[in-house]
Amino acid sequence: MTDYLMIESRDPFDSSDVANFLALAEGLSKAGHKVTLFLVQNGVLPARHGARSAPLAALAGNGVEVLADDFSLRERGISADRLIPGIQAAPLDTVVDRLADGCKALWH
Amino acid sequence: MKGKKTLTFMLMDAPFENARTTTAMRLIDIAARRGYDINVFAYEGAVYLPFAAQKQHANAVHGRDVVQEDHPLPREWVEAVVQEAAKNGGRVDWVNCGLCVDERGAADAVAGVRRGSPADFWKMATSSDNTLVIATK
Numbered sequence: 476m477t478d479y480l481m482i483e484s485r486d487p488f489d490s491s492d493v494a495n496f497l498a499l500a501e502g503l504s505k506a507g508h509k510v511t512l513f514l515v516q517n518g519v520l521p522a523r524h525g526a527r528s529a530p531l532a533a534l535a536g537n538g539v540e541v542l543a544d545d546f547s548l549r550e551r552g553i554s555a556d557r558l559i560p561g562i563q564a565a566p567l568d569t570v571v572d573r574l575a576d577g578c579k580a581l582w583h
Numbered sequence: 584m585k586g587k588k589t590l591t592f593m594l595m596d597a598p599f600e601n602a603r604t605t606t607a608m609r610l611i612d613i614a615a616r617r618g619y620d621i622n623v624f625a626y627e628g629a630v631y632l633p634f635a636a637q638k639q640h641a642n643a644v645h646g647r648d649v650v651q652e653d654h655p656l657p658r659e660w661v662e663a664v665v666q667e668a669a670k671n672g673g674r675v676d677w678v679n680c681g682l683c684v685d686e687r688g689a690a691d692a693v694a695g696v697r698r699g700s701p702a703d704f705w706k707m708a709t710s711s712d713n714t715l716v717i718a719t720k
Contacts, residue, residue, distance in 0.1 A: 516602045574713040575588040
């Protein structure tokens with residue numbers, strides 16, 4: 476099993492290929508790997524309840540750890556109580572922690 | 584604090600254009616505060632991040648002078664992370680891609696930046712605990 480850190484900086488309203496990145500996360504998780512999806516910048520937008528939040532909720536419900544950068548959330552006026560279930564706010568330090576731990580890291 | 588680590592970052596975005604630059608510098612700053620050894624390979628437009636001739640400007644639209652506007656300059660961020668890492672027992676090895684520099688006339692960089700090639704990125708990556716490539720869109 477490999478630990479993956481997948482960083483999503485884009486939002487699905489702007490970039491249709493976000494769906495491909497989420498599909499990769501799902502596939503890696505189903506293959507038995509530990510996957511963390513870290514949302515940053517506009518990538519945090521679908522972490523709110525909304526039209527494009529369902530794929531993230533599904534990932535979180537299927538074993539992918541989904542985190543949202545707390546700074547990016549604050550920049551966009553999204554409070555933690557507006558996040559969909561299964562997504563946690565987290566500091567960017569988490570990314571450095573995972574890098575230091577040797578996770579395979581992918582930026583999108 | 585975890586044990587000392589070496590992390591490599593590849594940056595490709597030119598300054599003043601994308602939030603990726605801010606996030607990248609936030610990551611590097613966190614690593615610098617931990618005293619990690621940090622390698623940065625600046626490729627393409629990112630070679631302008633440490634460009635020494637960057638200057639603040641006024642904002643006539645909002646009626647602010649240079650001091651009031653206090654426009655952030657990425658070259659100062661580069662200098663700051665170099666100093667922060669050194670203060671905490673780490674170091675920043677910032678390499679600007681030489682061909683990218685020549686193409687753009689960006690040779691005038693702040694202290695702590697050296698010229699290199701993509702081969703340096705390979706050396707950095709193979710000698711690091713981890714590498715993050717932050718590519719352009």
